[in-house]
Amino acid sequence: MFKKRFMALVLTTMMAASAFAGCSGSAEPLSDAALTDDTKQTDTDTVKEPDKKKRPAGNLLDSVEAGEVSHEISDEQSEKLRLASADWAMELLRKCYKDGDAFISPLSIELALTMTANGAANETLNQMLTTMAGDGCDIDTLNAYLKSYTDSLVNNEDVKLEIANAIWTNEYLNVVPADNFLKNIKGFFDAGVYAEEFNKDALAHINDFCKEHTDGQIDKVLDELNPSALMVLVNALNFDAKWAEEYEEGQVNKRIFTDENGNETEMDMMNSMEDFYLSSDYCYGVKKEYKDGYSFVALLPNEGEKVADLVDKLDAKTWMDMLDNPVECDVHTIIPKFEREASYDLGKILADMGMKDAFDQEIADFSNMVDSSNGISDIFIDSVIHKTHIEVDEKGTKAAAVTVVTMKCNSANIIVDYKEVHLDRPFVYAIVDNENNLPVFIGTFDQP
Numbered sequence: 347m348f349k350k351r352f353m354a355l356v357l358t359t360m361m362a363a364s365a366f367a368g369c370s371g372s373a374e375p376l377s378d379a380a381l382t383d384d385t386k387q388t389d390t391d392t393v394k395e396p397d398k399k400k401r402p403a404g405n406l407l408d409s410v411e412a413g414e415v416s417h418e419i420s421d422e423q424s425e426k427l428r429l430a431s432a433d434w435a436m437e438l439l440r441k442c443y444k445d446g447d448a449f450i451s452p453l454s455i456e457l458a459l460t461m462t463a464n465g466a467a468n469e470t471l472n473q474m475l476t477t478m479a480g481d482g483c484d485i486d487t488l489n490a491y492l493k494s495y496t497d498s499l500v501n502n503e504d505v506k507l508e509i510a511n512a513i514w515t516n517e518y519l520n521v522v523p524a525d526n527f528l529k530n531i532k533g534f535f536d537a538g539v540y541a542e543e544f545n546k547d548a549l550a551h552i553n554d555f556c557k558e559h560t561d562g563q564i565d566k567v568l569d570e571l572n573p574s575a576l577m578v579l580v581n582a583l584n585f586d587a588k589w590a591e592e593y594e595e596g597q598v599n600k601r602i603f604t605d606e607n608g609n610e611t612e613m614d615m616m617n618s619m620e621d622f623y624l625s626s627d628y629c630y631g632v633k634k635e636y637k638d639g640y641s642f643v644a645l646l647p648n649e650g651e652k653v654a655d656l657v658d659k660l661d662a663k664t665w666m667d668m669l670d671n672p673v674e675c676d677v678h679t680i681i682p683k684f685e686r687e688a689s690y691d692l693g694k695i696l697a698d699m700g701m702k703d704a705f706d707q708e709i710a711d712f713s714n715m716v717d718s719s720n721g722i723s724d725i726f727i728d729s730v731i732h733k734t735h736i737e738v739d740e741k742g743t744k745a746a747a748v749t750v751v752t753m754k755c756n757s758a759n760i761i762v763d764y765k766e767v768h769l770d771r772p773f774v775y776a777i778v779d780n781e782n783n784l785p786v787f788i789g790t791f792d793q794p
Contacts, residue, residue: 418490419487419490419491419494423487423491424491424494426480427479427480427483427487427488427491428666428782428784429480429662429663429666430478430479430480430483430662431452431456431479431495431784432662432665432666432783432784432785433480433661433662434452434456434477434478434479435452435662435665435784435785435788436660436661436662436665436788437699438450438452438455438695438699438788439452439657439660439774439788439789439790440657440658441695441698441699442690442695443653443654443657443790446792446793447686447688447789447790447791447792447793448688448789448790449686449687449688449734449736449787449788449789449790450688450690450732450734450747450787450788450789451583451732451734451745451747451749451786451787452785452786452787452788453496453583453747453784453785453786453787454581454582454583454732454747454748454749455581455692455730455732455749456478456492457492457496457509457511457535457581457749458511458579458580458581458730458749458750458751459474459478459696459701459730459749459751460478460485460488460489460492460535461511461513461531461535461537461579461581461751462474462579462704462712462727462751462753463475463478463485463488464485464489464527464530464531464534464714464715465523465524465527465712465714465715465716465725466704466711466712466714466715467711467712467713467714468711469703469709469711470701470703470704470709470710470711470712471485471711471714473700473701473702473703473704474701474704475488476700477696477699477700477701479491489530489534490534492534493534493535495782495784496509498779498781498782499639499779499786500638500639500640500779502638502639504587504588504636504637504638505586505587505588505636505637505638505639505640506584506585506586506587507583507584507585507587507639507640507786508559508583508584509581509582509583510555510559510581510582510584511531511535511536511537511538511579511580511581511582512537512538512539512540512555512579512580513531513537513538513539513540513577513578513579513580514539514540514541514542514544514548514551514552514577514578514580515539515540515541515542515576515577516541516542516543516544516573516574516575516576516577517541517542517543518543518544518573519574519576519722520720521541521576521577521716521720521722522716522717522719522720523539523577523715523716523717524714524715524716524717525717526714527714527715527716543573544571544572544573544574544575545571545573546571548571549568549570549571552567552568552571552578552580552750553565553566553567553568555580555582556580556582556748556750559582559584560582560583560584560735560746560747560748561584561586561744561746563584563735563737563744563745563746564582564687564733564734564735564746564747564748567580567731567733567748567750568731568750572728572752572754574754575728575752575753575754576716576722576725576753576754576755577715577716577752577753578750578751578752578753579750579751579753580748580749580750580751581747581748581749582746582747582748583745583746583747583748583786584746585640585743585744585745585746585777585786585787586742586743586744586745587636587637587638587640587742587743588636588637588741588742589634589635589636589637589740589741589742590635590636590637591618592740592741592742593616593617593618593740593741597616597617597618597740598614598615598616598617598683598740599614599615599617600612600613600614600615601613601615601680601770602770603615603682603770603771603794604770604771605771605772605792605793605794606652606653606771606772606792609793609794611794613682613683613684613794614682614683615680615681615682615683615769615770616680616681616682616683616739616740617678617679617680618634618678618679618681619676619677619678619679620632620633620634620676620677620679620767621633621635621674621675621676621677622634622635622641622672622673622674622677623672623673623674623675623677623765623767624643624645624668624669624672624673625668625673626664626667626668628647628648628651628655628656628659629645629646629647629648629656629659629660629774630645630646630648630765630767631643631644631645631646631668631767631773631774632644632677632679632765632767633669633672633778634679634681635780636742636743637742639779639780639781640777640778640779640780640786641777641778641780642681642738642743642775642776642777643669643775643776643777643778643785644681644767644769644773644774644775644776645660645668645773645774645775646767646769646771646773647772647773652772653772653773653774653790653791653792656774657774657790660774665783665785666783669778669783670783673765675765676765677765677766677767678765678766678767678768679766679767679768679769680767680768680769680770681738681769682738682769682770682791683738683739683740684736684737684738684791685735685736685737685738686735686736686789686791687733687734687735687736688733688734688789689731689732689733689734690731690732690733691729691730691731692730692731692732693705693727693729693730696730704726704727705726705727706726707724707726707754707755707756708724710724710725710726710727712725712726712753713725715753722755723755723756724755724756725753725754725755726753726754726755726756727751727752727753728752728753728754729750729751729752730749730750730751730752731748731749731750731752732747732748732749732750733747733748734746734747734748734787734789735747736787736789743777745777745787747787769791772790772791772792772793773790773791774788774789774790774791775788775789775790775791776788776789
């Protein structure tokens, strides 16, 4: 350790940060009046009140038996789904990067959409599964894989990765979730399900849930809640980890970050020697470990190429080859201190990736989501909102993500031999779990 710190101080240098320019894939504009935090309840003027049924208060799953979670997955299936998850992450990054800097949580998005997929059927379900998990995967297998994967993720006193899921149903429209849907939501996702009228109170409850389960990193995810929406499905992720070796005062210095237009910005950058060097034909980088279970991964495009080139080329195989087979050597590493947040409406992006029927109000099939005896049919995804936050400093990293799916319906020592990874120009970065090398978060860093 002394050798590393000495070398880091001898080679003192640092790096820079950049602003996230979110990409958007906007859904069709809402035609119904929506409730904001500042508006009074107006839904009684626009929504016809259905016949009421007596319902339990609080979490609707308190009286629901969890679905069977012993669905076994072979090693071959597990590896196939691991690669599919990596491919899903890279494709999402490509789509979200098109308007500049990006920072997303592929895991948060997948968990929210897989909860949603448990209510889908036929071609709508097939498209959602294929987009997220590749060909030949059924919903039971994806449920079981995600439960096994999330259960395996490290969450302890040194490193926190907390996952919370919840669903709100519109009590005013008497939305009654289907029994099997509820069983799977409880068994595989441990979600709370709450029935409320979709007014300003429900809006506040959803935002409060997101704030609480991200430790305040994301204090508001929805600005409005449409009173004619049927259901809101929410996933929240909260990550907080210290570096395995925290930086000392002398390892943090001012250094110039140069963006791809040649603009220079002076920033605080952190200087260290690390152990794992990553490389491929078109990029190179470093893996820096947290105290337990996770690592910060950063990749630079080859000299003369841009981050956009790296994002376009990066695929699941290359990612896994690098992360599964790092070169163990001394790596002089410079990382900028930075804090970023991003926000996306993923509707068009997800449709372009393959799950187009889910957003089409004419052909979407979510017939497994609600009890049809109430006359509710023609359900579709109205929007998928995704928000993220990250802060990287001398002590470690805090990151958070929230994904909200809204459903509607038509009826309702001087070292000579060492590598260098100096992140003083745009780069791709990720937080990965060390067991599977899958990105829990992944993003790009383009400009200060």
